[in-house]
Amino acid sequence: MDVFNTNTLVNEQTGNLAFKLSNFEDNSQFDHIQRLNYYSIVWIREGRGKAKIDMVEYNFEPDTLFALTPYQPFMFIEEVPLKGTVLNFHPDFFCIHKHHQQVACNGVLFNNIYNSPFLKVDEMAKREFDGLFEQMYNGINTAGMAQYELLVSYLKIFLISASRIKAKQQPEVTDSVEEDEGPFVLQKLKNLIEQYFKSKHSAGDYAEMLNISPKALAKIAKSHFNKTMTNLISERIIIEAKRELYLTDKSVKQIAYELGYEDEYYFSRFFKNNVDISPKFYRDTVGFARANA
Template sequence: MDIFNTYTLINEHTGDLAFRIWDFEDNNEFCKVKRLNHYSLIWIKKGSGTATIDLSEHDFSHSTMFALTPYQPFKFSEKEQLEGVVLNFHPDFFCIHKHQDQVACNGVLFNNIYTPPMQYIDDNTKSEFEMLISNMRTGIQNVGLAQYDLLVSYLKVFLITASRSKAKQHPEELEAVYDNEPFILQKLKNLIEANFKTKHSASEYAELLNITPKALAKITKNHFNKTMTNLISERIIIEAKRELYLTDKSVKEIAFNLGYEDEHYFSRFFKNNADISPSVYRETVGFARAVS
């Protein structure tokens, strides 16, 4: 049996998954591409393999945790037998965008276009995770007053602990191809953040940085293993998802705010990058579902 010790909380209004903890002891659940409509924290305790996430491949070994957003495509290819634990939670249960000030995991654990969605779990963090997971399992079993608040409080601590752990692992100094490349990388991040709604081409950012498009392509490939187009597209999709999560704005209005005058072109762009249409995404994880 590949799945055991499963603890699940169901949304009583929709009948769908709200929160779940489950253990696994092989790769049967991850050997084919998954696109789940909830957040997933997958902690590989034993084994090794290669993770394919958003078309990028990442080798991993034991004591690795992956943080995946709704509909983010992923699969694992096993080299040594995998064992671990998974936390799943739906945005209806806990929305990282709404609680960013409390948890600050958005942009660290999730939705970080510059670093892989994975981290090493050291012994100290492992002990904290084990205690929190045990408390969550107990909380799911004990149905009663304030069950939701109790489970959310444990999840918040788990996310904060994971975010702090990953932040510590992020290298402070980047290996440079050019002497001033670390400065260029930081400036590029700032420029994408300031201009992704209006500037959608690599050449525009190369011009802002006063370097050639070829040089910029080399930098993004070396440090992010992505093209400049990938970085821009991923940042736009993150913002679009946030709007679909939290607001009742029409897809046309969201598209316009992100620099797309043609709603249908934007919808195709979203589906090509998120593997699902904006309307279906909203219906399954966003504002429309939350208020229904």
């Protein structure tokens, strides 16, 4: 636990954080809302409390690992003092969108609007993660040829392992459903949102397609995802908008149109209301991946 305090690599071209590994001994850096322009892996090793992520509150115990995306709002409220480890990396250092086929963590660790953004770290995982973090620490402090490739290799292994653990811990949400048709409705809802989020933005549209009342659908969404239908639809749109802003050089107007918004300024307001920054600022601070990058 005490082998490192803070170790950071900086992007020499932009001056921004590229990769950082650090320990924390209290909750001071997380006791207020964080909106960071890089990915954050926060491993709570000791302590317990509540995590506020987006608009949802989660209870957590020792050895809970959170995976958070750029500009995803989060904070921790401690009930027992917290200690742990934080791994941060910027999308310019390693973009999960570009490498999803290699690590398969997008939609498992990150950008999953239906499941909790955390996993439990058991003893076997603890030994594996500690070993990987030790290797990352050595990589940060050993400048030279292939430093980037070495760190990315360890990061990939970590993301793959954490994704596998989370997938085992959080299978499809089909348990404890009151209605007999519950599992079917949940899966059908997920499929419909995935199919129509670019063109259908109202909860009523999905209630109609599912042939149930908007009130019943709202109850299902709140009961099983702890979110409103508006939250679910909006979050899916935002994930796609962020992906387009990062991976392409499409104009905000074009992205807005492809996501079902004829008015670019209405879309920009929608994005800012959900992310707290404008699409342009998101692109400027997270960047878009150039073809040969």
